[in-house]
Amino acid sequence: xxxxxxxxxxxxxxxxxxxxxxxxxxxxxxxxxxxxxxxxxxxxxxxxxxxxxxxxxxxxxxxxxxxxxxxxxxxxxxxxxxxxxxxxxxxxxxxxxxxxxxxxxxxxxxxxxxxxxxxxxxxxxxxxxxxxxxxxxxxxxxxxxxxxxxxxxxxxxxxxxxxxxxxxxxxxxxxxxxxxxxxxxxxxxxxxxxxxxxxxxxxxxxxxxxxxxxxxxxxxxxxxxxxxxxxxxxxxxxxxxxxxxxxxxxxxxxxxxxxxxxxxxxxxxxxxxxxxxxxxxxxxxxxxxxxxxxxxxxxxxxxxxxxxxxxxxxxxxxxxxxxxxxxxxxxxxxxxxxxxxxxxxxxxxxxxxxxxxxxxxxxxxxxxxxxx
Numbered sequence: 001x002x003x004x005x006x007x008x009x010x011x012x013x014x015x016x017x018x019x020x021x022x023x024x025x026x027x028x029x030x031x032x033x034x035x036x037x038x039x040x041x042x043x044x045x046x047x048x049x050x051x052x053x054x055x056x057x058x059x060x061x062x063x064x065x066x067x068x069x070x071x072x073x074x075x076x077x078x079x080x081x082x083x084x085x086x087x088x089x090x091x092x093x094x095x096x097x098x099x100x101x102x103x104x105x106x107x108x109x110x111x112x113x114x115x116x117x118x119x120x121x122x123x124x125x126x127x128x129x130x131x132x133x134x135x136x137x138x139x140x141x142x143x144x145x146x147x148x149x150x151x152x153x154x155x156x157x158x159x160x161x162x163x164x165x166x167x168x169x170x171x172x173x174x175x176x177x178x179x180x181x182x183x184x185x186x187x188x189x190x191x192x193x194x195x196x197x198x199x200x201x202x203x204x205x206x207x208x209x210x211x212x213x214x215x216x217x218x219x220x221x222x223x224x225x226x227x228x229x230x231x232x233x234x235x236x237x238x239x240x241x242x243x244x245x246x247x248x249x250x251x252x253x254x255x256x257x258x259x260x261x262x263x264x265x266x267x268x269x270x271x272x273x274x275x276x277x278x279x280x281x282x283x284x285x286x287x288x289x290x291x292x293x294x295x296x297x298x299x300x301x302x303x304x305x306x307x308x309x310x311x312x313x314x315x316x317x318x319x320x321x322x323x324x325x326x327x328x329x330x331x332x333x334x335x336x337x338x339x340x341x342x343x344x345x346x347x348x349x350x351x352x353x354x355x356x357x358x359x360x361x362x363x364x365x366x367x368x369x370x371x372x
């Protein structure tokens with residue numbers, strides 16, 4: 001099953017604190033350079049890569065001369081504010097040597113829980129990837145509070161994996177992968193080469209938190225794989241200390257632990273759309289739009305809509321009705337009901353003229369639409 005990673009076109013790579021900070025002794029510039037080199041090689045292979053990197057708080061601790069991770073939230077926020085600068089500066093420098101442009105994206109749980117902000121983040125990341133930019137993502141620890149913090153970047157990486165509809169999540173850690181028992185305590189522990197993501201037995205194997213610098217442990221990685229699998233993404237948990245680990249995985253080599261998602265990415269998303277959304281309104285389509293959706297698998301454009309019912313916001317679910325007012329599809333709209341009424345029967349190229357801005361050329365993108 002190594003081919004599931006080798007065939008992945010879009011990957012999210014998560015790098016833990018211990019791999020970028022020499023276990024808390026400041027940023028490891030050589031390590032960050034190696035990640036940049038490998039990601040550059042993935043780009044040359046035609047892969048799209050999003051990097052989720054820990055290390056801001058640990059880097060800030062080093063700059064501030066703190067030996068132990070603080071518990072007070074305001075101290076953590078201060079360390080993140082100091083460390084984020086250094087972390088991104090080093091990444092920017094490393095990627096520049098490979099003629100790659102980077103971007104910094106800081107997220108909180110609230111950004112992804114709110115549907116409008118979720119779609120804004122998704123659109124921004126999709127645009128960055130289309131431009132060939134490497135997004136470097138971290139939790140926005142500077143403004144996070146207890147109620148909205150992800151708690152660890154493994155969870156953040158899984159959420160981002162689903163956000164950008166990635167094919168695979170690679171979690172780089174200081175262990176070779178997931179073992180059936182704690183290898184630090186039991187020398188007979190065996191590496192789990194492959195398993196089904198979401199298998200409850202994996203959580204028992206995973207144990208607790210390890211590093212005094214990292215907040216997450218193997219358990220958070222197993223749970224992250226479970227979350228990513230809901231969106232159809234496979235996960236590899238593997239040692240970041242393996243030489244050229246990313247390019248070797250992309251080449252089909254079996255390394256670490258592969259946790260396989262049972263359902264393909266698009267199928268999983270379509271199932272979620274079909275089963276878990278309450279519609280907030282409806283769009284009455286003309287015959288051409290119905291054919292574009294039902295026969296050709298196209299996105300819904302505003303020019304194909306001639307009536308809007310209900311009140312809905314951007315990112316909410318609506319029904320798509322044929323001319324007999326039968327529901328043929330449902331999906332997530334890119335524009336509110338008020339905006340949709342202003343642009344219905346309008347070619348996509350004229351959206352900006354009508355609204356003064358354009359978020360997306362489609363009213364509903366085909367990836368956010370399921371036929372019924």
